Every structure is written in structure tokens, then in C-alpha cells.
Amino acid sequence: xxxxxxxxxxxxxxxxxxxxxxxxxxxxxxxxxxxxxxxxxxxxxxxxxxxxxxxxxxxxxxxxxxxxxxxxxxxxxxxxxxxxxxxxxxxxxxxxxxxxxxxxxxxxxxxx
Numbered sequence: 001x002x003x004x005x006x007x008x009x010x011x012x013x014x015x016x017x018x019x020x021x022x023x024x025x026x027x028x029x030x031x032x033x034x035x036x037x038x039x040x041x042x043x044x045x046x047x048x049x050x051x052x053x054x055x056x057x058x059x060x061x062x063x064x065x066x067x068x069x070x071x072x073x074x075x076x077x078x079x080x081x082x083x084x085x086x087x088x089x090x091x092x093x094x095x096x097x098x099x100x101x102x103x104x105x106x107x108x109x110x111x112x
Contacts, residue, residue: 001025001085002096004078005071006056013066014058015081015093022055025085033057034090037065071095 001024006016017026026033028051032043035057044059071079084092 001083002080003083004080005066006078008058011063012058013063014056015062015083016078017055017057017083019053019055022051026050030089032089035062036086036090036092037062040065
């Protein structure tokens with residue numbers, strides 16, 4: 001799933017998961033999830049309003065990791081990230097890999 005960084009102001013950055021992703025990947029009532037951030041694993045709590053229109057995850061360790069990787073958002077900019085299910089209530093977080101776009105050159109039809 002693709003999630004985006006969410007900034008609440010100076011020094012507070014988290015993840016905006018999105019309501020559709022919440023319904024699809026998070027069983028209602030889940031209190032904690034594990035995020036794998038490279039070699040680091042952290043456990044983040046989910047607030048009750050996570051399922052009620054505020055699908056955001058904030059944690060000081062997540063914020064520090066996002067900022068150390070220069071993945072923090074600003075008021076005008078968000079950064080897309082891949083959040084890949086790894087096990088029950090466990091997800092691997094990594095930057096979205098941008099595949100280079102290739103253009104196929106179409107040859108003009110030759111007249112016979």
C-alpha cells in the first residue's frame with residue numbers, strides 16, 4: 001500500500017495511511033502495529049479514531065526516522081512511502097521506488 005508522510009508542524013511527522021487502506025489492512029480494534037524501518041523495528045500504537053476518519057500514525061521514533069532519511073513532509077509537500085504487510089500487524093516501510101518511464105518510439109507507417 002502507498003502511504004504519505006503527514007506533518008503536524010515543526011518536528012512532528014507521521015504517516016497518513018488513508019481510510020481505504022485502514023479498512024483493507026487493519027483489523028478494527030488493533031491497538032499496536034510493528035513497523036520495520038530498515039534494520040530498526042518499532043511498535044506504534046493506533047488511536048481509536050484511526051478507524052473513524054483520522055487514519056494517521058504518529059510516534060516519536062517514526063518521526064525521527066523519517067526526518068533522518070529526509071522523508072519528512074512539510075505543509076506543502078508529502079512524501080509517498082510503501083508500507084508492505086510483513087506479518088500480522090507488522091509492516092515494512094520504505095521509500096516508493098520510482099521505476100523509470102520508458103517511451104516506445106512509434107515508427108511512422110511506411111507507404112507501400
